[in-house]
Amino acid sequence: MSAGNDVWGDRASAGPPSPFFRSRWVPRPAHVSELSPDAGLPQGFRAAGVACGIKPSGNHDVGLIVCDSESPVSAARFTDTGTPAAPVLLSQERCSLHALRGVLVNSGCANAATGARGLEDAAKTQGAAAVALGVQPEQVALGSTGGISMHLPVEKMLQGILAAQRELRREGDGDFQQAIQTTDAFEKRAILQVSLPSGTVRLAAQCKGAGMISPSFATMLCFVETDAALEPHTADLLLGVCVKRSFDRCSVDGQLSTNDTAILMSSGASGVKVAPESEDELRLGEALDALLRQLAIMMVADGEGAKRTGRVVVSGGHEQAVEAVARTVANSPLVKTALYGGDPNWGRLIQAVGAAMRGTAPLPVDLTIEGMKVCSAGAAIPHDEQALQEAVQREEVEYEITLPGEGAETEVFFSDLGYEYVRVNAEYTT
């Protein structure tokens, strides 16, 4: 799909400013309102988070979500790495991903590169969570984040599961959020109210991620709950499309986690049915899209000491070309350090475009930064250098690249690269 074309966002009204929808790239849809952080999960959901001693800090490190509906509907997406962690493999291969009743997460240990024992450990905790929640093991998905190559402390986890079970409540999403965070500098959580033609539903999400975090690489995890009644195909479609337009369009450092997981669960407890291809589906999709895009931009903005967030929009050419150019720009350490320095050094973007488009020389590429055109058909053109200098020092900086041809467009959000990234990633030792 054409991600640069903000399909749903274009319909958004300006509305009053929202503490959650704070990026200029994600306007709040008019039929969506933000509830207070302690408003509680959508009907039919309870959550909890406790400390079981995995994290040396003593912070929360085990979390549970349970859906109390007898006939829940869910959907899931995972990292496509060649070296997935045990919880990812187990969830993919052993769970009823379209009818999940619960989620068990931990932080402080990714249970990755742990081989057969890692799978066994994950299975033990899955079994324990199933018993604690009164559901079947295949109804419980797993998520882990933290150091890799170390084994899961199963004993601690089992105690944590029991403790968390006793804490389950509708307002438990704040504790759950703490249990999935690692070095996130701020919370990525929201509770939204969504007005659909057929009635009002609630939509909540808890999300973590700040790039790949020392002392080992970390992960993005996102859990979304709604009390709208969805069909399995609808849940899968909405999550699939919205993940592609949000988390798949982000880069902190171009790295791919072993543990990335996004899960959407629907209890149906509101009684509001969302039929396929209905106006309800469209409106719920708009809300989910805005929710996940804002969460994704928050992850980028939290990217290990990031000062500024960039958005590169590439159009023209064909699908593969715009994707390659957008990724190469977003992952370029030269572009990222220039963004960090508030430096209008746009030659670095031309370098990245050329690297992504080898063998096409000379390539007539256009480049516009914050609305100012600086390069036309591959050559520098006169522009207001003072205005450009000021524009690249904003909190969010937008780059538009046009390749020859028509028909394709994409975007990637990315963080800058500064001292803090090096400090976080070089100065800890496992």
Place this chain on the structure above:
Amino acid sequence: MSAGNDVWGDRASAGPPSPFFRSRWVPRPAHVSELSPDAGLPQGFRAAGVACGIKPSGNHDVGLIVCDSESPVSAARFTDTGTPAAPVLLSQERCSLHALRGVLVNSGCANAATGARGLEDAAKTQGAAAVALGVQPEQVALGSTGGISMHLPVEKMLQGILAAQRELRREGDGDFQQAIQTTDAFEKRAILQVSLPSGTVRLAAQCKGAGMISPSFATMLCFVETDAALEPHTADLLLGVCVKRSFDRCSVDGQLSTNDTAILMSSGASGVKVAPESEDELRLGEALDALLRQLAIMMVADGEGAKRTGRVVVSGGHEQAVEAVARTVANSPLVKTALYGGDPNWGRLIQAVGAAMRGTAPLPVDLTIEGMKVCSAGAAIPHDEQALQEAVQREEVEYEITLPGEGAETEVFFSDLGYEYVRVNAEYTT
């Protein structure tokens, strides 16, 4: 070709230590000896470097090399970026690359992203250099390095060409070296004596590069001269193979310059003929290979504040897989920051392998660091953590990755990523 298998290096003797061949990964071949830096270029070559005012520092910024042979033989390789600089385009399209008589270089301006005017400016300087050297314009190749998007100061260049012409001498390679350097922390230059079965020849090189250097991205340039008599096909073959095994196996920051250029020139003035497929050709190839590999590793070691140099050797799988894995590891900011920190955090390499091999899960990958196996078939195995901790703090650190299957092998040399990289690339403004 299988670059990990050190075809020529394997024949090398240990010999006495050499100031130039200082990487453990490039043993000095037994029939190669290093001459002093002021020994002079191979017979038939003169060089010069002067300051013409392009660099604000007042350092040398224009250089010339001339081959005084009437029937020189040469070969060249260039960046394959989609956005090459004007000097690259002009050299590729307008030069007799197999019979070059001269080289004109400048630093302080890359003449990139300068469109039609950039090509015109380059042509003017090429014409001026041809007149100054008494040769034809198509016999003069161009090389530029420095800031991009700015136009070449042609007037200054013309004055510089005239001044350099007056300085041309066999011992001018040191001045020429200065004229191509930008922020290189140390000189990358050598004069070697090579014993071939048919006689003794001289082989010299001047090289610059320290990654992509602020205030704009920079470049690798390498000029090699020999007084051996080569046929055009031999020059092209030797340069092509040796560039593939050296500069093509390096990564400072995964960026691709608009200006990369490597040129080999042969005067034949020694009278020693190197026939195709002869023992002479093999021995000269060994010498050129060692020379370019050592220069390439010096570029990596000079990589913008680099403390440590890594070498990743990937075997198994197939050509595309080993290449993708080696590049992804070498360009991973997480692997690079761990190398900088002297951190044995090898989970980051597993992450990079997984990212390069999407859709192959679970991948039974083996990882050995400095001879110590830490991961077998994708799972951590017990190892001496103290010894590993010490090993990764050496100046050169080697990682061996084995994928399932057989038959392919490659290597990439890479620098670490530390504060200095950020400082160099974020704190200057164009």
